Amino acid sequence: MSALETLAAVNITGNLGSIGYGLAAIGPGVGVGIIFGNGTQALARQPEAAGLIRSNQILGFVLCEALALIGLVMPFVYPVD
Amino acid sequence: MSADPTTVLAFETDCHIFDGCGFPAPGLHSFVFEPMFTLGGIEINKPMLLAVLSTVVVVGFFWAAFNKPKLVPGKLQMVAEAGYDFIRTGVVYETLGKREGKKYVPLMVSLFFFIWIMNLWAIIPFAQFPVVSVIGFPVALAAIVYVLWVSLTFKRHGFVGGWKNISGYDPSIGPALPFVMVIEIMSNLLIRPFTHAVRLFANMFAGHVLLLIFTIASWYLLNGIGIAYAGVSFVMVILMTAFELFIQALQAYVFVLLACNYIQGALAEHH
Numbered sequence: 001m002s003a004l005e006t007l008a009a010v011n012i013t014g015n016l017g018s019i020g021y022g023l024a025a026i027g028p029g030v031g032v033g034i035i036f037g038n039g040t041q042a043l044a045r046q047p048e049a050a051g052l053i054r055s056n057q058i059l060g061f062v063l064c065e066a067l068a069l070i071g072l073v074m075p076f077v078y079p080v081d
Numbered sequence: 082m083s084a085d086p087t088t089v090l091a092f093e094t095d096c097h098i099f100d101g102c103g104f105p106a107p108g109l110h111s112f113v114f115e116p117m118f119t120l121g122g123i124e125i126n127k128p129m130l131l132a133v134l135s136t137v138v139v140v141g142f143f144w145a146a147f148n149k150p151k152l153v154p155g156k157l158q159m160v161a162e163a164g165y166d167f168i169r170t171g172v173v174y175e176t177l178g179k180r181e182g183k184k185y186v187p188l189m190v191s192l193f194f195f196i197w198i199m200n201l202w203a204i205i206p207f208a209q210f211p212v213v214s215v216i217g218f219p220v221a222l223a224a225i226v227y228v229l230w231v232s233l234t235f236k237r238h239g240f241v242g243g244w245k246n247i248s249g250y251d252p253s254i255g256p257a258l259p260f261v262m263v264i265e266i267m268s269n270l271l272i273r274p275f276t277h278a279v280r281l282f283a284n285m286f287a288g289h290v291l292l293l294i295f296t297i298a299s300w301y302l303l304n305g306i307g308i309a310y311a312g313v314s315f316v317m318v319i320l321m322t323a324f325e326l327f328i329q330a331l332q333a334y335v336f337v338l339l340a341c342n343y344i345q346g347a348l349a350e351h352h
Contacts, residue, residue, distance in 0.1 A: 055175075058331070058334075058335065058338075059335075059338065059339075059342075062280065062331075062335040062339075065280075065284075066276045066279070066280040066283075069279070069280060069283035069284055069287060070276070070279055070283060072283060072286075072287050073279065073282070073283040073286060073287070076108075076109050076286075079109065
């Protein structure tokens with residue numbers, strides 16, 4: 001039985017892609033929080049390193065966010081039709 | 082009552098809530114464009130036209146600014162110099178160093194401004210389409226960077242040294258070396274170019290879909306009690322446009338930053 005048939009058998013219907021994105025956003029959510037939390041702490045300890053900290057924050061945020069966005073795009077790659 | 086949402090724009094129909102037609106949701110069909118005209122045998126559609134316009138804007142701007150450079154710069158030259166220096170000093174020299182980085186500054190400046198102007202079409206009226214949300218454009222740009230850094234690795238370190246660089250070969254790791262090498266090769270040769278392109282694509286794709294949802298909803302809700310919600314939806318359009326302004330510049334900056342990082346990794350000396 002496919003995943004959709006299994007879910008429909010227990011009366012869960014809806015867009016599997018949206019559920020997939022929701023699951024994909026858990027990890028990057030935690031990751032981005034860690035990046036900016038630690039970055040804020042570092043900024044508080046040493047405000048003169050603001051430029052260095054900010055550029056590292058942006059780099060880390062973007063690498064983390066990529067996974068959430070791939071999760072957003074995958075349901076369009078494999079549409080349910 | 083309901084027109085086919087794949088061919089007709091939402092505001093051209095009379096489809097509102099409580100009318101019996103469903104919400105004309107945006108989807109992949111919103112990113113497929115019929116050709117507008119044919120030029121020399123090539124069919125031009127909207128993303129292609131906007132990409133050509135981006136090239137014209139970038140080349141025209143820098144030509145006008147640097148055509149007759151003066152020692153004491155005029156206004157246009159000052160702005161262009163600020164933009165050029167932002168990428169040169171802030172990104173290329175930071176990652177690659179001044180000696181190595183000099184060669185790659187023109188490529189990085191061109192990439193940054195080209196991607197940024199292509200992104201900006203998403204919020205400019207009558208255009209309103211981010212060109213990089215057609216997967217071909219970010220794939221091509223990432224492929225340029227990919228070919229560049231792979232050829233640089235092999236040119237700098239030779240054939241064996243190039244594979245050592247790509248696989249992160251370091252005998253002092255010990256027994257974990259085969260796993261590290263497999264992971265590094267997969268990461269460098271397969272996953273990094275993929276995420277490099279898809280990061281840019283997915284950001285602009287998602288931003289455009291969000292703008293589409295709230296804009297179509299503002300039109301769709303204009304019926305009866307829905308008018309209050311249409312106002313809220315329109316406020317969301319404005320907020321998302323402001324957010325998109327920030328994301329467009331950020332994604333262009335990050336594309337160039339990561340391209341410089343990959344080149345720096347290719348040129349890095351063996352420890």
